[in-house]
Amino acid sequence: MIKVYTGVKGLAMSLFFIVGTFLFISILFWGITEVAELLSPLLIVGSYLMILIFILGVLPSTLFTDLRPSLSAYSVLMSQALGVATWMMSFLYIVKVFGFFGIFFAFLFQFLSPLAIVTALFKGTWHMAGHLLLWIGFTYWMREYSQWVLNLSPRGQKKGDIIDVDALEVENHG
Numbered sequence: 001m002i003k004v005y006t007g008v009k010g011l012a013m014s015l016f017f018i019v020g021t022f023l024f025i026s027i028l029f030w031g032i033t034e035v036a037e038l039l040s041p042l043l044i045v046g047s048y049l050m051i052l053i054f055i056l057g058v059l060p061s062t063l064f065t066d067l068r069p070s071l072s073a074y075s076v077l078m079s080q081a082l083g084v085a086t087w088m089m090s091f092l093y094i095v096k097v098f099g100f101f102g103i104f105f106a107f108l109f110q111f112l113s114p115l116a117i118v119t120a121l122f123k124g125t126w127h128m129a130g131h132l133l134l135w136i137g138f139t140y141w142m143r144e145y146s147q148w149v150l151n152l153s154p155r156g157q158k159k160g161d162i163i164d165v166d167a168l169e170v171e172n173h174g
Contacts, residue, residue, distance in 0.1 A: 040092060043089055047082055047086070047131075047135055050078050051134075051135075053078070054142060062152075069150065075146035078142055079140075079143045079146065082142065085135065086132060086135040090113040093128055094112060097119055097123060098119075116128075117133060
């Protein structure tokens with residue numbers, strides 16, 4: 001009798017844990033969907049504003065060598081923010097098109113934005129596919145740009161340092 005009770009208790013606890021986890025994830029995704037829906041106009045405007053600031057502000061500022069380390073940091077931050085906006089818009093689009101099953105389909109393959117782009121192309125919503133393609137492109141371009149700028153000016157290197165090429169003299173012992 002005691003072993004049966006323990007087995008039923010363990011089964012009930014496992015079932016309770018599974019149902020609780022499922023409800024938690026469902027409420028979390030519902031909350032993310034509501035927030036993304038509420039913030040979608042702000043996300044669209046903010047994303048294009050970041051792209052505009054990047055093109056008109058950060059790129060021309062690369063000419064100033066003293067600003068390059070901070071420009072690299074700004075590019076990474078803007079890239080991360082644009083990546084989050086892209087993920088939220090992709091998530092919202094997938095949930096709108098596929099419903100609740102779209103969430104599991106997207107996380108099963110773990111590539112939400114490409115799935116949203118392909119879905120938008122098949123559904124004929126070209127503007128959504130265009131937005132997402134542009135945002136993904138700029139997200140990765142900003143990250144590559146930040147690495148390139150960081151490689152242009154290593155941190156802490158000043159004129160006259162031992163690393164500076166102008167300070168090294170090369171002798172020919174021929």
